[in-house]
Amino acid sequence: MLLPSIFRSLEEDYWHLCESVQVWDVSVQRQVEITGPDTQKLVQLMTPRDLSQAELGQCFYAPLCDETGGMINDPILIKHSNNHWWLSIADSDVLLWAKGLATGFGLDALVTEPDIWPLAVQGPKAEELLSRIFGKEISKILFFRSSTFNYQGTKMLVARSGWSKQGGFEIYVNDSELGGQLWDELFAKGEDLNVGPGCPNLIERIESGLLSFGGDMGYNTTPFECGLDKYVSLDADIESLSLEELRTRKSKTKLIGIVIDRKVNLIDKRVFIGSNVVGKITSNTWSPRYSVFLAFVRCELKHLEDAQNLHVKTTSGEVSVRITDLPFDFETLGLTGIEKGTSI
Amino acid sequence: MLLPSIFRSLEEDYWHLCESVQVWDVSVQRQVEITGPDTQKLVQLMTPRDLSQAELGQCFYAPLCDETGGMINDPILIKHSNNHWWLSIADSDVLLWAKGLATGFGLDALVTEPDIWPLAVQGPKAEELLSRIFGKEISKILFFRSSTFNYQGTKMLVARSGWSKQGGFEIYVNDSELGGQLWDELFAKGEDLNVGPGCPNLIERIESGLLSFGGDMGYNTTPFECGLDKYVSLDADIESLSLEELRTRKSKTKLIGIVIDRKVNLIDKRVFIGSNVVGKITSNTWSPRYSVFLAFVRCELKHLEDAQNLHVKTTSGEVSVRITDLPFDFETLGLTGIEKGTSI
Numbered sequence: 221m222l223l224p225s226i227f228r229s230l231e232e233d234y235w236h237l238c239e240s241v242q243v244w245d246v247s248v249q250r251q252v253e254i255t256g257p258d259t260q261k262l263v264q265l266m267t268p269r270d271l272s273q274a275e276l277g278q279c280f281y282a283p284l285c286d287e288t289g290g291m292i293n294d295p296i297l298i299k300h301s302n303n304h305w306w307l308s309i310a311d312s313d314v315l316l317w318a319k320g321l322a323t324g325f326g327l328d329a330l331v332t333e334p335d336i337w338p339l340a341v342q343g344p345k346a347e348e349l350l351s352r353i354f355g356k357e358i359s360k361i362l363f364f365r366s367s368t369f370n371y372q373g374t375k376m377l378v379a380r381s382g383w384s385k386q387g388g389f390e391i392y393v394n395d396s397e398l399g400g401q402l403w404d405e406l407f408a409k410g411e412d413l414n415v416g417p418g419c420p421n422l423i424e425r426i427e428s429g430l431l432s433f434g435g436d437m438g439y440n441t442t443p444f445e446c447g448l449d450k451y452v453s454l455d456a457d458i459e460s461l462s463l464e465e466l467r468t469r470k471s472k473t474k475l476i477g478i479v480i481d482r483k484v485n486l487i488d489k490r491v492f493i494g495s496n497v498v499g500k501i502t503s504n505t506w507s508p509r510y511s512v513f514l515a516f517v518r519c520e521l522k523h524l525e526d527a528q529n530l531h532v533k534t535t536s537g538e539v540s541v542r543i544t545d546l547p548f549d550f551e552t553l554g555l556t557g558i559e560k561g562t563s564i
Numbered sequence: 565m566l567l568p569s570i571f572r573s574l575e576e577d578y579w580h581l582c583e584s585v586q587v588w589d590v591s592v593q594r595q596v597e598i599t600g601p602d603t604q605k606l607v608q609l610m611t612p613r614d615l616s617q618a619e620l621g622q623c624f625y626a627p628l629c630d631e632t633g634g635m636i637n638d639p640i641l642i643k644h645s646n647n648h649w650w651l652s653i654a655d656s657d658v659l660l661w662a663k664g665l666a667t668g669f670g671l672d673a674l675v676t677e678p679d680i681w682p683l684a685v686q687g688p689k690a691e692e693l694l695s696r697i698f699g700k701e702i703s704k705i706l707f708f709r710s711s712t713f714n715y716q717g718t719k720m721l722v723a724r725s726g727w728s729k730q731g732g733f734e735i736y737v738n739d740s741e742l743g744g745q746l747w748d749e750l751f752a753k754g755e756d757l758n759v760g761p762g763c764p765n766l767i768e769r770i771e772s773g774l775l776s777f778g779g780d781m782g783y784n785t786t787p788f789e790c791g792l793d794k795y796v797s798l799d800a801d802i803e804s805l806s807l808e809e810l811r812t813r814k815s816k817t818k819l820i821g822i823v824i825d826r827k828v829n830l831i832d833k834r835v836f837i838g839s840n841v842v843g844k845i846t847s848n849t850w851s852p853r854y855s856v857f858l859a860f861v862r863c864e865l866k867h868l869e870d871a872q873n874l875h876v877k878t879t880s881g882e883v884s885v886r887i888t889d890l891p892f893d894f895e896t897l898g899l900t901g902i903e904k905g906t907s908i
Contacts, residue, residue: 286663286667287667292660313657313660314660315660316636316657316658316659316660316661316664317660317661317663317664318664319630319661319664320660320661320662320663320664320665320666320667320668321664321665321667321668322664322668323630323631323664323665323668323805324664324665324666324667324668324669324670325668326668461667
């Protein structure tokens with residue numbers, strides 16, 4: 221399955237997402253459905269995040285990790301009931317891993333991929349738009365909570381979530397015909413809100429510090445090496461495959477942010493101190509809001525101890541970079557954002 | 565990863581493959597590498613085919629099945645040693661399933677995806693071409709056996725195998741730079757053999773009865789439902805996840821062949837007896853050699869008991885089809901193949 225990456229231009233899409241409302245067909249975000257008495261046990265085995273207090277309808281961003289502490293995926297977990305969870309997966313696969321684990325551990329848990337096609341409605345006007353379709357009840361959904369809504373007689377899950385920091389919802393469309401109808405209705409009822417089609421936006425997600433599996437993180441990185449420390453419940457008394465290893469495994473790399481105060485054309489993805497390569501850019505973009513070049517860099521930790529004078533190679537020579545923790549804190553960086561149209 | 569499907573035209577590629585020699589970049593055929601003391605145990609768990617007598621260098625076409633008997637993949641298994649196997653996978657994934665099983669069963673087996681980019685050299689002149697590069701030793705490799713050859717100082721595995729019935733080899737290229745060099749050398753040394761680029765060919769593989777995972781078979785079919793009976797060792801005393809279920813699970817569908825003695829344009833993929841849908845075409849092609857339309861059809865078994873008068877719907881109305889077992893036996897079907905150029 222493919223996912224679009226740009227509709228008009230990266231920058232036009234960016235401003236539109238930040239100011240209006242976009243409808244994203246993120247069907248590619250497949251659901252791994254787990255049902256049966258051992259569901260909760262299997263889900264907990266896969267993640268070091270403590271799920272023991274999970275409530276019905278609650279959503280969890282959670283690293284999935286194998287027994288070495290390496291990441292497998294970073295999905296949104298959704299609890300329908302103790303015996304029924306969805307893993308709304310990110311840019312890699314989970315289905316066969318969950319299936320293999322269930323079989324190997326002899327768990328009474330059925331792992332399947334139902335036909336669910338998530339539709340993300342993102343942007344500051346998303347709530348207004350959805351309330352015109354699902355009613356005012358939509359505004360009662362708290363962040364990372366979900367609720368079931370009736371659409372043309374069919375129940376669909378709607379969660380306040382999505383892969384942007386502009387606010388919005390994800391509708392878990394479960395009927396292909398109704399999906400088309402819903403799409404049309406979103407556009408018809410959102411005309412005055414300047415609704416448009418969209419997709420995860422590179423600029424927005426880097427500014428917001430949202431990581432992409434396969435690029436910014438992978439099988440060989442731990443959650444700690446991806447800045448996902450707060451999603452690892454190190455002290456929890458839970459049965460998780462990775463927790464023991466994560467308690468002792470030493471981080472080798474760290475994902476940091478770099479900022480360059482002007483436009484640059486990189487020659488390659490390497491980041492240097494002197495002539496030593498100390499890291500590699502995993503994602504980068506020009507920020508039209510802050511007028512800076514932003515990048516995520518995977519750095520060797522040993523080189524970061526007294527990190528200074530980092531630079532990259534560009535078509536106009538070596539260029540110094542500022543380093544910072546992720547997500548970017550623009551205020552601390554002394555950067556003031558502009559609104560669209562005032563761009564230099 | 566993508567795989568090309570046509571170079572010149574489906575039919576030109578077909579004749580070229582059957583008469584000359586083609587080089588296929590089948591890097592997409594990823595290797596799942598399993599190493600460690602429990603390797604053989606893990607591989608055997610995944611397949612109902614008895615591997616206990618496997619010899620070093622031997623290759624096995626084998627269905628991988630889960631504990632319900634449903635297929636996960638149909639790879640070529642290659643035994644490097646008791647503690648080292650490759651699963652050279654077909655059109656679906658295996659890595660995470662193997663990894664999950666190893667973890668769940670607590671096996672001492674490491675599951676990884678090494679960077680191996682298989683290069684298939686297929687066609688009647690493949691042996692001549694490879695002997696010009698690897699020497700006459702290449703002809704000593706028996707069918708579905710492999711041996712290690714030295715290429716520019718690097719050892720590479722070469723097996724007599726490949727996804728066509730035209731003969732040939734698969735070279736498991738393990739060095740990206742040498743891969744390019746080898747590609748160029750194959751073309752330079754094969755000029756007089758009319759070597760050309762190629763890829764699995766729809767016409768050839770249907771004529772030869774080679775099935776494609778995801779189309780002709782899937783998670784919900786057993787090997788028996790795909791005509792792979794001979795790869796299930798029902799009486800073997802082996803530890804295999806699926807064997808118990810496969811001994812008792814009743815087949816619901818069967819993959820059969822259909823033949824139509826003229827060109828047709830299908831309206832859809834359904835196959836009928838009277839007004840009842842009894843099956844669905846999973847793959848089809850026009851055979852330029854036999855001047856017939858050939859298709860694989862997944863049929864409901866209950867409808868096949870006294871199957872006669874099957875038909876499909878075409879743009880020029882209902883057309884009767886002949887049904888046959890797979891692979892197609894053209895002699896029994898009374899069909900005589902022609903050589904290229906004599907085509908009607």
